[in-house]
Amino acid sequence: MSEAGPRPKSALRKRLDQLPWWLVAAVICAVGFAVVIAADADYRTIFHALSAGIGTMLFVTVVAFFGAAALGLAIATAQSSRLRIVREAAIFYVEIMRGVPVLVLLFYIAFVGAPALIAAVNFVIAPLVSAGLMKAVLIRDFDLVWRAILALVLSYAAFLSEVFRAGIAAVGAGQVEAARALGMTRWQTFRLVVMPQAFRTILPPLGNDFVAMIKDSSLVSVLGVQDVTQLGKVYSSSTFLFFETYNVVAFIYLVTTVSLSLGVRALEKKLRRQGDAA
Numbered sequence: 310m311s312e313a314g315p316r317p318k319s320a321l322r323k324r325l326d327q328l329p330w331w332l333v334a335a336v337i338c339a340v341g342f343a344v345v346i347a348a349d350a351d352y353r354t355i356f357h358a359l360s361a362g363i364g365t366m367l368f369v370t371v372v373a374f375f376g377a378a379a380l381g382l383a384i385a386t387a388q389s390s391r392l393r394i395v396r397e398a399a400i401f402y403v404e405i406m407r408g409v410p411v412l413v414l415l416f417y418i419a420f421v422g423a424p425a426l427i428a429a430v431n432f433v434i435a436p437l438v439s440a441g442l443m444k445a446v447l448i449r450d451f452d453l454v455w456r457a458i459l460a461l462v463l464s465y466a467a468f469l470s471e472v473f474r475a476g477i478a479a480v481g482a483g484q485v486e487a488a489r490a491l492g493m494t495r496w497q498t499f500r501l502v503v504m505p506q507a508f509r510t511i512l513p514p515l516g517n518d519f520v521a522m523i524k525d526s527s528l529v530s531v532l533g534v535q536d537v538t539q540l541g542k543v544y545s546s547s548t549f550l551f552f553e554t555y556n557v558v559a560f561i562y563l564v565t566t567v568s569l570s571l572g573v574r575a576l577e578k579k580l581r582r583q584g585d586a587a
């Protein structure tokens with residue numbers, strides 16, 4: 310009598326095997342802490358006070374990331390330029406910016422770069438100011454939020470340029486040559502052939518950098534920008550509820566970053582399936 314083979318797994322068993330248990334644990338922790346916030350008066354008050362900074366956190370992150378992505382793409386393109394001086398200038402920027410800590414660059418832009426920029430603008434418009442057609446620009450006109458955004462753009466552009474450069478280099482040279490043989494211009498080749506394929510390659514590191522920028526956006530609190538971290542610092546110092554306050558701060562950042570990471574993974578899987586189907 311022959312032995313029976315292993316029983317096929319049920320659909321439920323297959324789903325349980327594929328279930329990421331770390332995510333289940335994270336969701337349970339998040340739901341549990343959300344219940345604590347809803348039930349405890351102190352936590353409710355803290356969350357309400359800190360929630361005003363969520364908009365600032367997201368605004369700084371989104372604007373800085375898209376600015377850094379645009380600048381990073383331009384730098385990556387410059388690194389493949391035929392002109393050596395352009396290539397060397399792009400590499401110089403990347404190597405210098407990657408060697409400067411974000412916090413140091415934040416202070417430099419806020420207290421050195423911004424005043425220098427305002428002085429340059431006033432020098433250019435000096436004839437118009439003398440003629441009474443314009444007013445001189447004051448340093449307080451350059452809001453601290455935008456100084457922080459500028460610093461994040463300049464810093465992350467160096468890292469994102471390497472991501473774009475690697476993604477562009479991953480596209481086969483034969484496809485570029487075929488596109489040019491069909492009569493496409495360099496811009497059409499880049500837009501219609503190179504970038505759609507490179508995007509699938511660069512999406513995971515881009516998503517990681519976006520999540521990293523959300524965390525680094527907390528550094529703007531050193532300039533007094535009213536984000537989640539700054540509001541938490543002010544609230545805890547006035548109430549001495551440090552444990553409860555920074556629990557809420559960590560909860561807000563964790564929910565935001567984990568949710569975005571999962572969204573990036575889902576988009577990555579969808580693009581991979583579309584690529585396999587094509």
